[in-house]
Amino acid sequence: xxxxxxxxxxxxVQKGGIPIINCAYENTAFDYFPWYQQFPGKGPALLIAIxxxxxxxxxxxxxxxxxxxxxxxxxxxxxxxxxxSATYFxxxxxxxxxxFYFGTxxxxxxxx
Amino acid sequence: xxxxxxxxxxRILKIGQSMTLQCTQDMNHNYMYxxxxxxxxxxxxxxxxxxxxxxxxxxxxxxxxVSRSTTEDFPLRLELxxxxxxxxxxxxxSPRGGGSYNEQFFGxxxxxxxx
Numbered sequence: 001x002x003x004x005x006x007x008x009x010x011x012x013v014q015k016g017g018i019p020i021i022n023c024a025y026e027n028t029a030f031d032y033f034p035w036y037q038q039f040p041g042k043g044p045a046l047l048i049a050i051x052x053x054x055x056x057x058x059x060x061x062x063x064x065x066x067x068x069x070x071x072x073x074x075x076x077x078x079x080x081x082x083x084x085s086a087t088y089f090x091x092x093x094x095x096x097x098x099x100f101y102f103g104t105x106x107x108x109x110x111x112x
Numbered sequence: 113x114x115x116x117x118x119x120x121x122x123r124i125l126k127i128g129q130s131m132t133l134q135c136t137q138d139m140n141h142n143y144m145y146x147x148x149x150x151x152x153x154x155x156x157x158x159x160x161x162x163x164x165x166x167x168x169x170x171x172x173x174x175x176x177x178v179s180r181s182t183t184e185d186f187p188l189r190l191e192l193x194x195x196x197x198x199x200x201x202x203x204x205x206s207p208r209g210g211g212s213y214n215e216q217f218f219g220x221x222x223x224x225x226x227x
Binding site for chain 1: 116143145152153154155157160162168170202204206209210211212213214215216218219220221
């Protein structure tokens with residue numbers, strides 16, 4: 001059973017576009033929602049994260065929007081660049097858990 | 113700090129062979145994890161460890177074994193390799209299992225092909 005559901009599976013945008021990746025969860029015990037970025041041939045690395053006590057977090061061109069009542073969160077990439085082409089994973093964890101629960105990933109391609 | 117290191121980077125096995133994937137971290141993290149990544153399937157947790165001497169199964173443990181004799185090392189053993197184990201394997205570590213401002217640090221991965 002997938003604890004965190006992610007969509008779309010793949011996404012192609014033009015340079016300068018704003019790709020949006022969506023995730024949804026059911027377990028209300030989750031209290032931390034990171035996004036990981038993975039370049040081809042590399043391991044995932046933490047990109048940005050949010051707690052449910054805020055509705056939005058920005059770091060540079062990357063923004064997380066969080067809707068606690070809908071149990072959904074999304075990643076927006078402003079002014080996307082070809083160098084942003086990567087696979088993005090959303091994740092969630094509980095305060096006293098032993099693991100992160102990852103989404104299935106979104107392969108993003110930014111066309112020059 | 114080297115972070116999380118994995119060896120080998122690539123390996124081809126024949127059906128029925130065995131091998132050990134090595135993982136070492138130098139961040140003194142208690143928690144360590146093994147994932148497999150298949151196209152379109154995301155990261156599947158195989159096994160994890162909350163400290164030396166303590167391991168537990170994840171979502172897809174069949175066909176694998178682990179041990180954790182030290183804080184630094186968390187090897188993954190494949191016994192009787194099968195084509196279904198063809199995948200990219202990632203080791204990761206974190207200071208805590210969950211909670212805010214926590215981060216899993218991933219190794220570079222091992223690409224395994226079973227023929």
